[in-house]
Structures are given as structure tokens and as C-alpha cells.
Amino acid sequence: MTYGYGRVLRSCCALLAGGLILTGCSGSEPGGNDNARPKSSPAPSASARPSASPTANPTPTRLDFTPDPARAPRTEADARRLALAVVAGPDSWGPDYVARRPHHSAPGYWPVLSAQCTWETGTRPATVLHSVTAYSEIPAAAGKGPLQVSATVTVHRTETDADWEMAQTLEEALRCPDQRLREGERISGLISLGNPFGVGGNFTAADSLGEGGKYHNDAFGGPQKYAWYQSRVSQVTVAVVAKGAPGHVDKDIDHAQVQALVTMVDRAESQLEAQS
């Protein structure tokens, strides 16, 4: 039995399970000096086939989503239109959130994680049709730091390309448990966990993952919560990230984050699914 609501709920549970796991493993030893780490590599793509059919534990239920190939974006313009229709603005996060300015990332924006585990400006791979990030926040208020969040939609040329992006995101936390976001901001103790459809309670998206750790901002007293959630719908990935701030409760951040993510999954599905 598929109740529409149940799908959302279970997906949330899956994310939480990820969140729980993310809390414990922060004690890893620093990995020595990074000698030349491999560059964040565009994944080999043409060779892989879509991973729609996990073989180890076939689930009796299928994702309740049938894409219409005719609606799949093929051009950058299609992809841009879809990304803007899907990406979560402040409204999707909750009533207290407002847009940051500029609200959207610049065209072509594509950060990459360097060999030194620092995020740097990179070149968008040819396998990506369009990607946009929308920045929101709860502005600083009495006793509370600014809670910064953002949502990213990436439209790939193929589902396989999107699948590789999911894998690469998982890889990043394995390669760099500690990462520098920019001057004065870093994240540490990252753990990432994947939940393909049917695993860990994910019955909403073809694939989902969570990444979490601690967020360090020189402007804040102590470490805060950091969490990144990402789901895949066909050739599209949607992701939400939240960097905690003093005075904000983790649980509230989680709720907003899951809500924004689920909103984007639903929007992406309605953009791509076959209309009966």
C-alpha cells in the first residue's frame, strides 16, 4: 500500500537514520599529510548503466514515479527552466527564512574539492546541463547567529551522470573528513551515508544520501551542526545544506532541511513524471 504521505515520511526517517549515524564517528585520526590527492575527477560516465535494479535485496515495491522521456530536459535552456522551478527558496525552508542576496549562484558556478580538501572554484563538467544554488538564511537576531542554508539543483545529461554525482558526493567525505569551505569556515568529522531506494527507509527517491559533521566558523564560539542531504530523481539531483549557528536548535534545522529537500524531490518528480 502506498500512501502518498507515507512515502515522504519514510524518506524523512531515512534521512534521520543518516543523521544519527553521522553523529558518532567524529573521532577519526587526521590522515597524515595529504600528499598529492587525486583531483576531484569527472567520473567516467559512458560506461556505467543506470542503477535502477539493486540485486542484493530486491524490494517488492517500486518507486512510485514514472518519468516521461519526452519531458526529460535535453538542452541547457530546458535544464535551467527545470532547475529554477525545482530549487527551494526561503519559503520551502520555513517561515523564518529569507533569501540571501544574491539569491542564486552565478551561472557556471561549480565548486570542486581540491586535493588539499579545500573547496575551490572549478569548471562545470560537460555532463552537467545546468546547476543552480539558492541561498537562504534566518538572519542573525538577538542571541542567535545567522543560520545559513542553501539548496542546489543539478540537471545532468543522463541519469547515469547523476548517479555518478551521488557516488562522488559519498566519496568526498571518505576522502576528506575535514574540509575547508572558505577563509574562516571549515567542516570536520564528516561521515556520509547512502540510502538507495528501498534502503534505510528511503521510499521517496531513487537514491538519497546524507552527510554530516561539525561546522566551524571563526565568528562563532564553538562547533555547530553541519548537514548535507541529497536525493536523485532521474537525471536530476537536489541537495540541501545547513550550517548551524549559535542559538538554533538542531532539530529545527533538520526539519527545515528535510522539508526543503522533500519539496524539491516532489517538484522534480512533477516536472519529470509521465502525466496520465
Add this chain to the structure above:
Amino acid sequence: MSPAAPPPPPDREPDAPPPEPPPGATPPERDPDATRPGPTPGATPLPRDPGATPSPPPLPPEREREPGAVQPLLASDPSVIAGYRLLGRLGAGGMGVVYLGRTDSGELAAVKVTHADQADQPDFRTRFRREVEAARRVSSPWAVPVTGADPDAPEPWLATAFVPGPSLGEAVRAHGPLPARSVRILGGAIARALAAVHAAGLVHRDVKPGNVLLAVDGPRLIDFGIARTAEETALTATDMVVGTPGFLAPEQAEARADEIGPASDVFALGCLLAFAATGRPPFGSGSVDALLYRTVHDEPDLAGVPDGLLDPLRACLAKSPADRPTAEQVTALLTEDTPGTAADWLPAPVVRTIAERSTRMLALPDIEPTHGGTSVQNPAGRRKFLLATGSVALAAAAGVGIWTALTDDGGTKAAPPPKKRRWIIGVQADLTGPAKELGIAQEHGARLAVDHFNARADKPFTLELKVSDDAGDRYRAAAAARRLTTDPDVLGVLGSTSDYTSQEALPVYDEARVPLITVSAGLNLLTVNDKTQGRTILRACPPHPFAGMCLAYYVQAKTRSRRPGILQERTDDTYAWQYIGGANFAFRQGKIAPYPRVVPAGLTDYRSVLARMTADGIDAYVHCGLTPSAVLAARALKELGFTGMKVAGQHVFGPRFLKEAGDAAEGWILGAPVVDPTTRKEAAAFVAAHRAKYGTGPAYYAGEAYDVVNLLIQEVVKKAKGGERPDRTTLTPVLRKVRYEGAMGGYVFNHETGDPDAVGTFMYVVEGGRYKPLEFAPAGPPATRGT
């Protein structure tokens, strides 16, 4: 894009916009959401604006609770009812308590328990049973059938799945009347649900806004009047008003019992739709007497009902039951399609409230509990790796009690009549599915242990083996477990074979407090320091993350690798992640930064991936994935002429890897939680017995199964000294304290978790197409590196 523009500061972003737009960039688009007109209602219901017009009058009192937190369980509450682990209270009254529970398969459920004194009223149980049977015949996506119930329990209970959405009443109070299209869809769906209820021979009798739940894909009708006690509604009384004033048919208002029937529900549906469309009940509010009078004598107030809805509503609200359409006909009058999967049948603020409710359910505990710390001796660093238990506040959970369907049969039957007690060892195994070789081997081992005991001349009783095949199917695992736990003569169980069958079965054993011992399920989520899960498990194999660590320690002990490649293949993502997480941690412990790769499930071109890794200089390779991908990796590495150590774990260890990888398997090192019995002189008698009984030597896992069943038998015999039959619910803590020397080696368990307090990963090398046993993997980072 524009190389001329100064690059924005490094920023993954996700997290902050560039401080200023790059020169020449187009101004950022407005977020479509941000431009939605009108005030944005909060996600939580806000107090009504006193200035708003027209202000709906207060609703008549409803029985169900207002939305709010799920209350914690009281000390006097049970922790488990039948198949449901209870998480909190949804509501309580004189008649009983409604709990929020979770089934074995993880579904949330509302479990309504009727107090024994209420249940003992004349005819209550008979009526309850009859109505539950009728409700089981209700089939509609918009009605939530009861699927679990036990009328014969001392406190009869009834379970349905739990839906967190707000009721229609809450939604209208918070966000105002629904638009015409929403009302049509609502009406069509609830009319269909009522048609199904009526077709099953039931009359709902209490159709009202509080009994309609809103979900993104459509509404749900709840609470078909089953198991209402006299106190709740006086279901059979002739002189009492049944239902909720304001949403009652005239015949109900006048308690004309013989006229109350399906048409009464149709009248109530008319009231409900009028309320949805206008925010006001059509017969107003105020004192019950006045309401009932107006219901019988006055015309409904339909001012503000959209034109297209007026006729259908008037038809529903006809004073004479005979003049009303049937529920079936109402669906035809409201021609809008059913909601289907479209999420747009409700206004956005209501959808947001639904989302909010649902996300709050996140905060419920016990989703996938993780490890708590343990007091293991080693490997060093284990404590750090252990995953913290997430204790999530129950208090944040929200939602009114809702009744929806469960797939679980939920019922537990009373114990069979007294008969001669037997002494039974249970085996739950995959005998016919993907891991049947392992399952059959384990069954053989268990059978030999029972035979061995029964062959004793001085045996105090005769043991039997009872086998339950779950076919490796997680969806059959709980039922397979129940076949054993519901037999009161089963003293303890060996099983299950696989990770996910064990995960599904464990709550059943926990509930029954029947000891469960596994020799092959390494999923880390099985053993948790949690009061509600994992109370009964012991395992004689390491959790996968520790096994992954052991592989990395072995590489460090045997090679000088400075750049081990570790690859996660996502077919069984949980297993693969646990292995690679362990390996990554253990290499870093040894001050080695590994080279990780994660690849999608179903990848066939390992050659490209591994060519890149070898070109980048990996000097060892750990494969964290299943056999088919390990075969592909082995072939690719052979083609690439890779000379470093090649390692894989438990799920690759088996005949299939040898057969399919052929020559490419040569030299691979595999770690598994089993020892080769032919290498142990202590196992000679076991091996001989196996040959005698089955005609072949024991397969891997048979010896470990034999050992742990012997361990179980040993403790049962000790406890049974003096003629007393041991209480199986007390055995697990005893078993966890035993240090047992078996044919395959020693077994020591962590008292808290039941995990092994030992390394437990034995290494093999493939030589000449066979597995050649090597040695146990090290327990921690080796003091000296290999050569």
C-alpha cells in the same frame, strides 16, 4: 563561466553566495517560491487573525485531541503490544488509550487499546469482532482499514497505520476554507471511502472534520466506528445521540435508531463539505440542543458555498434519508477526478502543514538505532568508531491519532491449550534464497548439535529442532520469526542468515525475549545499546565496520602500502558503506590516507575506474561490495597487471567468487567470520559427524552454528537442573556472560550488546582455485608494517 571575472572565494556551496555578483552576471532570478502572493502562513497553525472575515465560529467540541505532541509513555504503559513497539501516547480517555507504535517492518501505527472494564461490557467483544471483520472488507484508497486486532486479548486492541497529517478540522481552522476544487476532490474521495464502508455492511456514524485526515495525495477517512464503547458513542443504544452534533443527520439527532443507516453518513458528508467550503458547520454552533433542533428543522446555511457545489450539498442534506443520494452517487455528482498522486489538490499552506507534521515525525526515536559504546578490549580505537546512539526527543512529535492500514497481520493468538511441553531449538535461516548455502550449512550444524545432545545416555530431556525458512527475504523474515517465537516450547533460536532478514526478525525476538544467535549477520544496526532493540541478540561474527577495519589492519600488517585504494560499490550500499567506513578509519589510524572511490550499483566497466586508480598509484586494493562487482574488479586488476594486495570481505567469500573470477581470483585475500574446520583438531569429531550424517565435510558456517547451538544447549541444561524448565526470556543475559570453548574456537560476548569480544575475521588467500586459510586478522593497527 567567465574566466575573466575574478573567481569567487572558494566555497562549496552550498553555503554562501558570492559576496557580490560577478561583473556582467545577470541579476539572480527571483525564487519562484519567494514571489508567491499574499502573506505566508506559518507552517504551524497560527491563531486566527481576529480581524479576518468572516471569522468561522468555533467548532463544536470534537472528541479527538487537538494537535499536539505525542506524549511519552507512562511507567504503567506496556512497551510492546503484540507486534508493535510503543513509542508514545496519542490520546487517552475513559475507554482506553491510543498509542503510537511501530511494526516490525518500521511502519508507524496507531494502536487503540480498550480498558478491560470497558471491554467486559456485555456484547462488547462480540461486536468488536464483528465490526473488525466487516472493516477488513473495506477496500478504498481513501479509507483506512483496520488490519490488526485482537478482540480476545484481556484488553482488546486494534491497530492501523499512522498518518501524521492534520485533520480537515485543524486545516480549516488554521488556513480557512478550502477552494472549490479541493472541496470537490475531498468530497469525491470521502464519498468513495463511504461507499466502500457501506459496501462492507458498516455505517460510519461519525463523519466529521476530525475523522478526515489530509495527506498530500488525498484525504483519508478514519475511524469507522469500530470498537467504540458505550461511553464513546453508545453504538447500540436507542436513546442516545450517536455522533458529533453539527455533523449529524436528523435521524441521528432524534435518535431514530432504525432509520440510521448509510444515508446518515451521506448527510454528515454534506455537513463536512459545507464546513470545508465555508469554514462553518451548516447548522451553526452553540448548544447541543439548539444544534440538534436546527439539524432536524432548519435549512442548512450554505452561504458562501461555491455554485457548482450547491446542488450536490443540498442533495446530501435532504431531511429525509430516502431523498439523499447514495455515497456512490455523490462521487458522480462531484465529478472532479480523484486526487491521484498529484500533490496540488490542497492549497500550498495546507500542504506545508502536512509536510511540517511529517517532518516532525522524524523526531520519533527508534528509526534505525545505531551503536552505543561498548567495552570491548580491542581493536584499539573501536570506541571511537562506534556510532553514537541518537536519542531523539519524543516530545517534538506531532499528530493526532489516525487509523490507516497495515500490512502486518498484527494479531497474536492465545497460547494453545496445555499439552505436553517439548524442548525445542529453533533455526531461522535462508534455506531457499540467495544465501541458501550459508543457511543450509547452519541448519546442518544446528542439527548435529541437537543430535549430539540427544545421543547422551544421561540426557535430562530430548531436544527437537524446529526450522523456519525466511528464504533470505526481508519481507518474510518477521513472519518466519513468529513461527518460532509463538511456539512457547522454543527455547532459543539460531539465525538469521542474512543482514536484512535479521534486521526484520530481531524485533520479533526482542518482543518475545527469545534469544537469537547469529553467526553470519554482521549488519551493525543489529546490536545497539537500546532498551527496545537488540535485547536478545548474540552474534558470533563481527559487525561489518569492524570487519572492514580488520581488512585494513591486515593490509598494514602484511604490506608497506602507502596508498591503498578502497572502493565502495553501492549494490548493497549499507554493507559496502560499513566496510569502507571501517577500512577508511583503520587506515587513517595507521597514518595512511587511503584513496577512496565510490561507484554506482550496476557498474560494469571496472576497468576504467581501476585503471585510473592504478595510474594514480594505488598499491593495495580493498573491495567493499558484493561478489559480482568483485569478480569484475578482479578481472580488471588482472588485466591491468596490478601487483598490490587485493582484499575483500564476507559477502565475497564463497564459491561463486572462485568460479566466476577464475584465474583472476588467484592471490586475492578474503576476510570472513568463519574458520576452516578441517584445520582444527578440536573440530575433528564434528567434521566426522558431519560426514557421517551428510556425506560431505562441513561447509563454512556449519561449525560456528554447531558451536553456538551447543552453547545454547549447555546453558539450557544448566538452568534446567532441578527439573525446572528454564524461562527463555531470561536466557540472553546468561548466554552473553558465558565464555565458551567450541570446536571452532572460543566465544566471548559483550555483555551489553551481544557482539563478539574478539577479532572474528579470519583471512584466506585464493590459491589454485581454493580458499587457503591464513590466520586471524590483527585486532588493531600493527606495531610493525609488513614487507
